[in-house]
Amino acid sequence: MDDSKPKSLNFLEEIIQQNLASGQYSEGIFTRFPPEPNGYLHIGHAKSICLNFGLALRFGGKTNLRFDDTNPITEETEYVEAIKKDVSWLGFTWENELYASNYFEQLYQFAVELIKKSLAFVDDSTAEQIAAQKGTPTSAGTESPYRKRSVDENLTLFKEMRDGIHVDGAKVLRAKIDMAHANMHMRDPLMYRIRHVAHHRTGKTWCIYPMYDFAHGQSDSMEGITHSICTLEFDVHRPLYDWFIEKLNIFPTHQYEFARLNLSHTVMSKRKLLQMVNEKIVKGWDDPRMPTISGLRRRGYTAASIRNFCDRIGVAKRDNLIDLSLLEFCIREDLNKSADRVMAVLDPVELVISNYPEDQVEELAIENNPEDPESGKRSVPFSKNLYIERDDFMLDPPKKFFRLGPDLMVRLKGAYIIKCEFFDLNEDGSVKTIYATYFPNSKSGSDTSEIHVKGTIHWVSVPHAVEAEIRSFNRLLIVEDASELGDDFLKFINPESVQINERAFVERSLRSAGVNKAVQFIRKGYYCLDPDANPDKLVFNRTVTLKDTWAKEQNK
RNA sequence: UGACCUAUGGUGUAAAGGUAACACACCAGUUUUUGGUUCUGGUUUUCUAGGUUCGAAUCCUAGUAGGUCAACCA
Numbered sequence: 073m074d075d076s077k078p079k080s081l082n083f084l085e086e087i088i089q090q091n092l093a094s095g096q097y098s099e100g101i102f103t104r105f106p107p108e109p110n111g112y113l114h115i116g117h118a119k120s121i122c123l124n125f126g127l128a129l130r131f132g133g134k135t136n137l138r139f140d141d142t143n144p145i146t147e148e149t150e151y152v153e154a155i156k157k158d159v160s161w162l163g164f165t166w167e168n169e170l171y172a173s174n175y176f177e178q179l180y181q182f183a184v185e186l187i188k189k190s191l192a193f194v195d196d197s198t199a200e201q202i203a204a205q206k207g208t209p210t211s212a213g214t215e216s217p218y219r220k221r222s223v224d225e226n227l228t229l230f231k232e233m234r235d236g237i238h239v240d241g242a243k244v245l246r247a248k249i250d251m252a253h254a255n256m257h258m259r260d261p262l263m264y265r266i267r268h269v270a271h272h273r274t275g276k277t278w279c280i281y282p283m284y285d286f287a288h289g290q291s292d293s294m295e296g297i298t299h300s301i302c303t304l305e306f307d308v309h310r311p312l313y314d315w316f317i318e319k320l321n322i323f324p325t326h327q328y329e330f331a332r333l334n335l336s337h338t339v340m341s342k343r344k345l346l347q348m349v350n351e352k353i354v355k356g357w358d359d360p361r362m363p364t365i366s367g368l369r370r371r372g373y374t375a376a377s378i379r380n381f382c383d384r385i386g387v388a389k390r391d392n393l394i395d396l397s398l399l400e401f402c403i404r405e406d407l408n409k410s411a412d413r414v415m416a417v418l419d420p421v422e423l424v425i426s427n428y429p430e431d432q433v434e435e436l437a438i439e440n441n442p443e444d445p446e447s448g449k450r451s452v453p454f455s456k457n458l459y460i461e462r463d464d465f466m467l468d469p470p471k472k473f474f475r476l477g478p479d480l481m482v483r484l485k486g487a488y489i490i491k492c493e494f495f496d497l498n499e500d501g502s503v504k505t506i507y508a509t510y511f512p513n514s515k516s517g518s519d520t521s522e523i524h525v526k527g528t529i530h531w532v533s534v535p536h537a538v539e540a541e542i543r544s545f546n547r548l549l550i551v552e553d554a555s556e557l558g559d560d561f562l563k564f565i566n567p568e569s570v571q572i573n574e575r576a577f578v579e580r581s582l583r584s585a586g587v588n589k590a591v592q593f594i595r596k597g598y599y600c601l602d603p604d605a606n607p608d609k610l611v612f613n614r615t616v617t618l619k620d621t622w623a624k625e626q627n628k
Numbered sequence: 629u630g631a632c633c634u635a636u637g638g639u640g641u642a643a644a645g646g647u648a649a650c651a652c653a654c655c656a657g658u659u660u661u662u663g664g665u666u667c668u669g670g671u672u673u674u675c676u677a678g679g680u681u682c683g684a685a686u687c688c689u690a691g692u693a694g695g696u697c698a699a700c701c702a
């Protein structure tokens with residue numbers, strides 16, 4: 073830690089600092105990141121990952137990656153692999169790769185122990201009956217008629233459950249606590265249910281599986297987790313978490329809760345993300361529009377930018393809705409320093425420089441990144457025939473339009489100042505070709521023309537242009553707060569969440585672009601090559617646009 | 629008509645009884661061969677009512693508002 077500039081602590085850091093100051097956990101703190109392998113990780117998980125690993129890093133501790141795989145119905149090995157990849161990619165290294173299923177035998181023995189202490193019983197009630205017994209938050213529940221079974225009978229029946237004698241749903245094991253407890257989770261909660269289903273790791277070894285509440289705390293305890301950090305909705309589970317640990321008399325791990333991340337214009341629930349994948353609203357878990365780690369990666373977000381984002385949003389216990397613009401700020405901040413600038417014309421229109429020699433080609437040296445003096449220059453071919461952006465020409469331009477129009481002058485980036493002379497129109501009235509003249513003495517780096525223009529536009533030489541497909545992504549939702557949305561959230565999907573320019577042109581140097589390497593298309597945004605690209609066809613994803621105060625001005 | 633959690637600018641997050649600050653967003657200007665970047669400045673804040681105190685965003689009480697909890701999900 074850097075004592076020279078005291079950084080304010082979040083509430084978890086404060087707790088840990090106090091623990092350490094009072095001599096607790098002298099061997100270091102231990103945290104864990106415990107995903108259920110039933111889907112891909114998203115930006116909300118990134119917050120938890122950065123928190124858990126970050127806390128351990130900061131206070132000299134360790135972090136386990138533990139898969140909470142107690143429900144074989146929804147879990148798959150595919151997800152385990154994807155999760156490991158994402159955590160690694162974010163830049164974190166776990167101490168141990170563990171699974172709740174590693175502890176099935178031990179958990180079974182814990183359950184037997186509680187039965188022997190008369191703190192658990194086998195219940196033959198149906199799911200509906202148990203639900204009815206629970207009562208409501210404002211009225212006490214009623215005890216199960218099976219609650220008074222003898223220890224021996226419970227032991228026998230629980231063994232039978234394990235041995236597969238009973239069908240799914242026939243029996244459950246419940247803790248014997250208090251059916252009148254104000255906390256619903258303390259009203260004889262379920263510990264085990266029967267599921268004759270193969271598990272992705274233990275196969276058919278088990279047909280009874282522990283519930284979350286009976287697995288999570290004990291797993292933490294067995295691993296010596298000092299700070300078990302989870303989201304707010306588990307707050308009401310904490311008394312039960314503590315109850316099992318106390319009755320079992322095992323290592324006293326402690327649970328702390330923080331507010332989950334909510335991002336504006338973004339669906340975060342795993343269920344809804346899965347639905348979008350299944351209903352093909354998006355092309356997969358790693359669709360660049362998805363808030364998943366894999367989607368953000370494919371979109372071009374860097375691990376550093378996501379870590380930085382998680383750092384900036386802070387950690388607290390109140391509900392929050394973070395503006396997407398903060399995430400965008402973080403990736404722009406990162407890429408501005410590192411991404412090479414190149415030229416690409418997304419919506420091309422031809423520009424002919426009338427007074428430029430027919431067959432001449434000049435190789436212009438253009439800097440790669442003005443923010444990085446080390447980045448050097450590259451050679452870009454210039455010729456009589458160019459593509460420029462359709463947007464950069466207006467027949468009847470408004471005031472302060474620093475681009476091309478009849479009789480207007482602009483600089484072509486890294487090349488010459490030109491003046492528009494005339495233009496041809498297509499039958500539909502759109503611009504077909506623009507004709508301009510250039511000033512030979514205005515060449516970048518050796519400009520003696522003394523002409524001052526306000527605007528500089530990008531271009532690509534027609535004979536040297538490389539055709540590419542460019543995919544521009546926008547926010548997936550048209551509403552700010554997705555938490556307000558129910559099952560009809562699909563109605564609020566942005567119909568323009570992706571725009572594809574199939575016939576865009578990029579400069580020659582991009583022919584050797586590497587997948588995921590960020591570049592800035594000058595005046596457009598940050599882009600990266602998509603894995604869909606092949607040697608015959610380049611495909612770029614827009615990670616984020618550049619800030620555009622001109623567009624903002626126009627919308628006024 | 630319960631228990632628990634929470635309440636600070638537009639959005640987040642700080643301020644551990646002593647000048648309410650930082651970031652994003654927004655606005656204005658500066659710089660710039662990217663309407664990018666940089667730099668400078670600005671607008672905007674303690675849920676309400678009582679109480680304790682020389683002094684309250686902070687402590688207490690009561691309200692109010694939001695959230696969570698009644699899955700054989702996690």
